[in-house]
Structures are given as structure tokens and as C-alpha cells.
Amino acid sequence: MRLRLVWRKALNAVMLTLTGVAALAVVGVLFFILGYLLYHGGKSLNWDFFTKLPKPVGETGGGMANAIVGSLKLLLLAALMGLPVGLMAGVYLAEFGGTTFAFVIRYTTDLLNGVPSIVIGIFAYSLAVLPVRHFSTLAGGVALGIMVIPVTVRSTEEFLRAVPVSLREGAMALGASKWRTIATVVLPAASGGIMTGMLLSLARVAGETAPLLFTAFSNRFWSPGWGQPIASLPVMIYTYAIAPYDDWHRQAWAAALVLLALVLVANLGCRLVLNRRGAMRSV
Amino acid sequence: MSATATTPIAHAVPPEAGPRAFLRRLRSGDEVAHVLTLIFAAGILLITSLLVYELWANSHLSRAKFGWMFLWTRTWDPIFDNFGAAPFIYGTLVTSVVSLVIAVPLGLAAAIFLAELAPRRLSDALAFLIDLLAAVPSVIYGLLGIFILVPLMRTTLGPALKGALGFLPFFSGPNYGVGFLTAGIVLAIMIVPFIISVSREVLLTVPREQREAALALGATRWESTWQVVVPWARSGIMGSVFLALARALGETMAVTMVIGNDPRISASLFAPGYTIAAVIANEFTEATGDLYLSALIELGLVLFLLTFILNGLARLLIAATERGGGRPA
Numbered sequence: 001m002r003l004r005l006v007w008r009k010a011l012n013a014v015m016l017t018l019t020g021v022a023a024l025a026v027v028g029v030l031f032f033i034l035g036y037l038l039y040h041g042g043k044s045l046n047w048d049f050f051t052k053l054p055k056p057v058g059e060t061g062g063g064m065a066n067a068i069v070g071s072l073k074l075l076l077l078a079a080l081m082g083l084p085v086g087l088m089a090g091v092y093l094a095e096f097g098g099t100t101f102a103f104v105i106r107y108t109t110d111l112l113n114g115v116p117s118i119v120i121g122i123f124a125y126s127l128a129v130l131p132v133r134h135f136s137t138l139a140g141g142v143a144l145g146i147m148v149i150p151v152t153v154r155s156t157e158e159f160l161r162a163v164p165v166s167l168r169e170g171a172m173a174l175g176a177s178k179w180r181t182i183a184t185v186v187l188p189a190a191s192g193g194i195m196t197g198m199l200l201s202l203a204r205v206a207g208e209t210a211p212l213l214f215t216a217f218s219n220r221f222w223s224p225g226w227g228q229p230i231a232s233l234p235v236m237i238y239t240y241a242i243a244p245y246d247d248w249h250r251q252a253w254a255a256a257l258v259l260l261a262l263v264l265v266a267n268l269g270c271r272l273v274l275n276r277r278g279a280m281r282s283v
Numbered sequence: 284m285s286a287t288a289t290t291p292i293a294h295a296v297p298p299e300a301g302p303r304a305f306l307r308r309l310r311s312g313d314e315v316a317h318v319l320t321l322i323f324a325a326g327i328l329l330i331t332s333l334l335v336y337e338l339w340a341n342s343h344l345s346r347a348k349f350g351w352m353f354l355w356t357r358t359w360d361p362i363f364d365n366f367g368a369a370p371f372i373y374g375t376l377v378t379s380v381v382s383l384v385i386a387v388p389l390g391l392a393a394a395i396f397l398a399e400l401a402p403r404r405l406s407d408a409l410a411f412l413i414d415l416l417a418a419v420p421s422v423i424y425g426l427l428g429i430f431i432l433v434p435l436m437r438t439t440l441g442p443a444l445k446g447a448l449g450f451l452p453f454f455s456g457p458n459y460g461v462g463f464l465t466a467g468i469v470l471a472i473m474i475v476p477f478i479i480s481v482s483r484e485v486l487l488t489v490p491r492e493q494r495e496a497a498l499a500l501g502a503t504r505w506e507s508t509w510q511v512v513v514p515w516a517r518s519g520i521m522g523s524v525f526l527a528l529a530r531a532l533g534e535t536m537a538v539t540m541v542i543g544n545d546p547r548i549s550a551s552l553f554a555p556g557y558t559i560a561a562v563i564a565n566e567f568t569e570a571t572g573d574l575y576l577s578a579l580i581e582l583g584l585v586l587f588l589l590t591f592i593l594n595g596l597a598r599l600l601i602a603a604t605e606r607g608g609g610r611p612a
Contacts, residue, residue, distance in 0.1 A: 012503035016400060022392035023401070026475055027409055030416045033427060045430035088323030097324075098319045105324045108331050114526075115334070115587060116533025118560045122583040124569075126337040148332060153327065179316035198470070207420025210535035210560070214567045234422045240535060241426045249430070256423050267418045271411060 034260075041257025044250040049258075054220045054231075060247040064255055066222050067231040070137075071224075074216060074232055075202055077141025081146030083198050089149070090156025106154075114151035118147055121211035129215060135229040141217025144205045153273055155197025159190040175212075194201065196270045203266035207259060209234035233259045325566050335587070342581035344574050353581060359546045359562075362573075365580035368585060370546040374556035375586070378538060379531040381552065382474060387524055388473070390478030391513075394520075397479065398486035399436030399494075399508050410483060414442065417476035423539030428469045433460040433541060441553060450451025456551035461543035464552040469537045476529035481526060486512060487520030525597035529590045537558035559586045 049064040089109075093102050096157030124143035129135055163186050171181040187194075217229035218239060233255050240252035290431020327540035345353065345366065370589040391415075397406045416444020437460030444464075448454040467478060489512050513520070558581050 008503055008506070012505040015505045015509070016396075017399065019392040019396035022389050023396040023409055023479075026389065026393050026479065029472055030412055030419075031417075033419060033423070036427065036431070037423070046538060085323050085326055088320045092317075092320035092324040096320055101324075103499050105327060108328055110598055111591060111594055112327065112334075114529055114533075114590055116535065116560060116590055118533065118535040118563050119338070119583050119587045121333075122341075122563065122567075122580055123334045123337055126341050126580075127333075129298065147479075149330070151325060175314050179312045182316065203418065207418075207422065209420070209422040210564055213564055229432055234536075237422045237426060238540070241429055242420075242540060243486075247388050252426060256426050259420060260423055263418055263420060264415060267415055271400070271414065 006211050034187045037253070037257045037260055039240050040253040041255075042258075044254040045257060046254075049251065049254050053222070054236075056220075058245075064231070064233065064236055064251065066219065067233050067236045067255070068258070070216070070219070070223060070230040071206065071232045071234075073137055073226075074140045074144055074212070075206055077138065077226070078144035078148050078205055079198075079202060081141060081145030082201075083152055086149045086152025086198070086201070087156055087194070087197075090153045091160065091182065091187075093153065093157040094160035095178075095186070109153050112146075113154075116210075118145065118210040119209050121215055124211060124215045127159055129270045134227075135215060135217035137216055137223060137226045137228065137230040140212050140230065140232070141226075143211035143215045145210060145269045147208065147211065150200075151201035152198055155200070156190075156194050159193035159197065160186060162193070193274065194214060199205075199266055200236065200270045203263050203270070209238050213238075224240045290554045337446045338580060338584040338587055342577050342584050344577035345396040345581040346577075348574065349578075353578075354585070357548060359573050361566075364572060364574050365574070366583055368559070370548050371557055371559045371562050371582060372585065373548045374542065375532055375547075375558040375560070375589075376464050377552070377556065378470055378542065378558055379528055381464060381472035382531045383524065383528060385468065385471035386475045386478055389524075390475045390527075391482060391520065393475075394479045394482035395513070395547055396484060399504075399512065402443065406483075410480060413476045413479050417480070421534060422536045424469055424473055425537040428537055428541040430468060432465055435464075436460045438467050445553075452483065452550045453552045456549065456553055458553040461541055461542065461553060462551075462553050462555045463542065466538045466542040466556075466558070467552070469541055470531045473534060473537060474530050477527045477530060478523050480525035481601065482516070482520050485516045485523065485601070488519075488604070489515045497588055516604060518600045522600030522604065525593050525600065526566075529593040529597065532593070533560060533586060533590050535564050536538060539564050559583075 034113050047061075048061060049065075050063060050068065051065050052061070052063035053066055054064065059103045089105065092107060097105070103267050120143055124146065125141055128139035165186055167189055168181055171185040172178075176184070212232055216232060216235070218235045219229045219231045223230040237255045237259065240248040240255070243249075349366065350358065351367065353368050354372065355369055356365075357369045358365050358367050359370060360366070397410055401409065437458060441458040441460070441464075444454050445458065459488075493511050493515055494507050497511040498504070501511065538558050540562040542558060543559055544557055544561060545555040546557045546562070547554065548555070563579055563583055563586075567579055570579055
């Protein structure tokens with residue numbers, strides 16, 4: 001009897017300790033990644049990286065200025081195409097949605113969110129590359145734009161729902177119609193949260209590689225306009241990492257550091273803002 | 284604007300039939316806003332259906348030629364236009380299973396710590412850091428995989444595993460550093476944040492009384508957690524695992540970079556393999572023939588259907604638990 005109690009207490013202590021170790025191990029991985037990238041990326045990062053084009057294969061030096069601009073251009077396109085759809089659909093779900101149709105939309109949004117990014121790439125390829133038969137910035141923007149939609153919809157809906165009913169009633173009592181209430185009272189009240197949600201969704205697609213491989217493709221030069229293949233940071237990291245040149249590996253580390261810094265700073269900022277406003281789930 | 288003034292009047296008019304009434308309601312603005320937002324919401328349905336249609340239509344050639352045999356055939360031969368998905372489906376499933384074997388115990392343990400043991404503030408802070416881990420782009424995991432995990436696997440981890448468990452078929456055969464096991468480990472690190480954050484939330488919804496009742500009966504903390512709280516949240520935890528599995532199946536870059544890209548079916552986890560997502564990523568731009576491209580798109584269709592089903596199941600399970608239906612049967 002006594003022995004059994006000792007055994008149960010020991011098991012309790014061991015298992016509880018193990019759960020703590022597991023949690024620490026996972027968080028440790030984050031710090032390991034950060035530290036490793038800071039060390040290797042920081043060593044490789046220089047001014048050329050931000051200002052120069054890639055050197056021809058075999059030569060050392062050069063930078064990724066075109067890929068940085070390329071990533072920004074692709075994100076701009078993604079924002080222009082995906083955010084309005086996400087915003088409007090989110091408004092529909094929060095303000096006008098009935099029961100059945102809204103449920104269908106919500107469910108579809110979640111499923112779209114779960115579609116592997118490589119499949120989104122195939123989809124964008126058949127929409128924007130097959131008809132014109134060449135890779136383009138536009139096609140990459142389409143791929144990322146589709147990926148931006150689901151997160152934007154869900155965060156917009158959540159923040160609109162969080163606006164107190166009393167605000168709506170106040171506007172209605174002043175004689176405003178429903179759409180004026182939404183446009184001038186509800187949306188501004190939720191705007192901070194909605195915009196943070198949008199930024200989060202952009203930060204998420206900023207690191208996507210797979211959907212760009214056969215839509216935006218890549219480019220070792222500047223890509224003027226929107227109709228030509230364009231380089232992006234994630235695709236450059238991939239190409240440079242699997243190449244057999246040491247100098248390319250060095251630049252891949254630098255690019256990874258820059259990309260990770262961008263993504264983490266955006267995430268950190270957004271989540272801090274959101275946490276202050278109250279919990280936001282599932283983004 | 285005059286809209287504010289006209290709206291109450293528009294509402295005061297008794298409902299009439301016909302296009303005139305509809306026009307009047309349109310002018311009040313509410314209907315316009317309703318229809319406009321509805322169009323965008325329906326746009327999401329349209330995009331998703333179009334996605335399915337494009338995958339279906341563009342894989343026509345391959346579906347017509349190979350039929351269901353596509354799923355069982357083991358050859359992948361672009362030169363003679365002979366395509367089968369079996370090695371890729373095998374690779375996708377094996378890497379995902381390996382990643383779950385590592386990530387589920389680790390993630391569940393960490394979630395238990397965060398939900399049951401850690402003080403609320405520490406739990407929130409750690410959960411925040413774990414969410415950041417989920418935000419790290421997959422190509423960066425691939426980069427770290429290539430330059431840290433692959434050498435480690437070749438020199439230390441692989442030989443150690445072989446020494447300890449070499450009698451099992453999974454851990455025999457030559458060890459190149461790249462392969463199913465390496466890909467599975469990278470995937471595990473990538474999906475563990477999802478398991479933790481969803482499981483933690485589900486565990487936090489378990490009523491306090493459940494724990495107190497168990498403790499009052501003399502259970503230790505661990506017994507109350509393992510025998511009462513976890514079973515209560517069981518279906519939600521299963522949901523988080525399905526969600527993670529769907530991620531693992533569809534994950535592309537990190538796996539492509541460490542799996543070795545060799546379309547072979549081998550029992551050994553040290554052997555190089557290939558996954559559906561990886562072969563699409565590698566060969567899509569080089570696919571010369573129409574049939575070749577069509578076969579790759581059909582692989583995409585297979586992957587889509589797999590993740591589609593898993594995601595659907597996961598959402599239902601999580602919704603069921605959070606509504607309080609996760610009672611032990």
C-alpha cells in the first residue's frame with residue numbers, strides 16, 4: 001500500500017517534469033533557430049546584399065537587391081488582390097451573414113486555408129501562367145493573393161463581432177442606416193484589429209516559397225513591370241541553399257536572416273497589439 | 284449625405300411587390316452593401332470550386348491514360364511517359380507518420396504543461412513564443428535542415444540509432460543523412476506548434492470541477508490530468524493532430540530540401556525518398572510533355588483531396604469539443 005503511494009507520487013513528479021521539459025525544448029528550438037541565424041546570417045550580411053544584383057554563376061559577391069524588391073512587389077500584388085476580398089467577405093460574415101450560407105462560407109474559408117501551398121501554386125499556374133505561357137510577377141501575386149484571403153476573412157469577422165452592440169445601437173438611434181453604421185462606426189472601431197490581422201496574413205505569405213516556384217519563378221536581374229519572372233527572397237534562399245557554391249550558401253544565410261527578421265518583427269508587433277486588445281484565436 | 288434622411292422613409296413604405304420595390308430598397312444602401320459583400324463572400328466559394336475544377340480538368344490526360352492504376356503504379360518514368368504515384372504517396376505518408384510519432388507526445392506534453400501546470404502568465408508567454416515558431420517560413424527550416432540536421436544525421440544520430448535499433452528493418456541500410464527520417468524530424472519541428480496551441484486551448488476549456496473532483500478523490504496531479512482532463516479533451520486533441528497531419532502532408536520546401544528526392548519505396552527510414560509536394564516542386568517547371576504535366580497536376584489533386592478530408596475532420600472534431608461535447612464515452 002505504502003509502496004503504491006510512493007510509486008504514484010514518483011510517477012506524478014516524473015511525468016510533470018517531463019511535460020515541462022517538452023515545453024522548454026520546443027521554445028528552445030525557437031531560440032536555437034534565432035541564434036543560429038543571427039550568427040551565420042549576421043556574419044554573411046553586408047551592404048552589397050541590399051544594393052547589388054546577383055553575380056553570374058561562379059563569381060563570388062553580389063547581393064539580392066532584386067529579390068528584396070521582388071518580394072515587396074509580390075506582397076503588394078497579394079495585398080491588392082487578396083485583402084479587399086477578405087475584408088468584404090469578413091464584413092458579410094459578421095454583419096449580413098445568415099446561418100446556412102454563412103456556415104458554408106466559413107467552412108470553405110477554413111478549407112481554403114488548409115490547402116497546401118504547392119497546390120495553390122498549381123492553381124495560380126493554371127489561372128495565370130498557362131493562358132499566356134510564361135511565368136510572371138502577376139501570377140506570383142495571384143498565388144499569394146489567394147493565400148492571403150482566408151486569414152483576413154476570419155480575423156476581420158472576429159474583430160467586427162468584438163465591437164460592442166451599444167455602438168451600433170447608438171448609430172442606429174441617430175437614424176443611420178445599417179450600411180452607414182457599418183461604414184462609419186463599426187469598421188473604424190475595429191480598424192486597428194482588422195489591419196493587424198491583414199498584416200499578419202501578409203507576413204505569413206511573405207515566407208512562402210512553394211507557390212512561387214512555377215508562377216513568379218525567379219530572375220537574376222531586375223524585373224520591370226508585372227509581366228516577367230521575378231526573384232523573391234524565399235525562392236532565392238531555396239535556390240542558393242541547394243546549390244553547390246559556398247558563397248551562395250553564405251548569401252542564403254543572409255537572406256534567411258533578413259526574411260526571418262521581417263516575418264518575426266511583423267508577427268511580434270501584431271501579436272503584441274492583439275494581445276493588448278484581447279485574445280485573438282486561430283491565426 | 285441624403286441617405287440618412289431617406290432611409291427611415293424607405294422603411295416606412297409598406298412592402299410592395301415588383302422591381303420598383305427592389306429598386307427603392309437598393310437606393311437605401313443597405314441592400315447594396317449586403318449584395319456587394321455577398322458577392323465577395325461568394326467569391327471565396329468560387330475560388331475554391333475553381334481550384335478543384337482546374338485540378339480536375341488539367342489532370343484529364345493523366346486520369347484518362349492511367350485511371351486508378353495511377354495510385355498503385357511504382358514507376359515514375361518521364362522518358363517513356365509512364366507515371367505512377369505510389370512512391371510519392373508512400374513517401375508522403377511515411378514522413379508524416381514519422382513526424383507525428385515525434386510531435387504528438389512532445390506537443391501533448393508541452394500543451395499539458397502550458398494548460399495545467401504553468402501559471403497563466405508564463406503559459407501565455409510561452410504560447411506566444413510557440414506561435415512565433417509557427418511563423419518561421421518553411422524554407423528556413425529547410426535551410427537549417429540541410430546544414431545542421433543532415434550532417435548530424437550522417438555522423439552522429441544515424442549511427443547511434445543504427446547501433447541501438449539496427450535489428451529493425453526501419454533502421455537498417457546505408458545512411459546518407461538525407462531521407463525519410465530526416466524529413467520526418469524537420470516536419471515534426473514544424474507541426475509541433477500547431478499541436479501545442481490547439482491542444483492547449485482545448486485543455487483550457489475543460490471545466491475546473493473535473494480536475495477538482497479527481498483531486499478530491501485522492502488522485503495525484505498527473506492522474507487527474509491524464510485520466511480525467513485529457514480524456515475529456517480527447518476529440519479536440521485528435522482534431523489538433525489531424526490539423527497537424529494535414530500540414531505535414533502538404534509541407535513542401537523543408538521536405539524537398541532534406542528527403543533526397545529519389546522515387547523509391549524502401550522500408551528503411553534512412554533511405555532517400557520523395558513526397559508528392561516535393562516532386563511537384565522539383566519537376567513542375569521541367570515537365571516537358573503534356574502528359575508529364577498532367578500527371579504532376581494529378582498528384583496535386585491527390586494531395587488536395589488528402590488534406591481536404593483531414594482538415595474537414597479536424598474542424599468538426601475541434602468544434603465538437605469546444606461546444607462541450609468531448610465527454611469521455
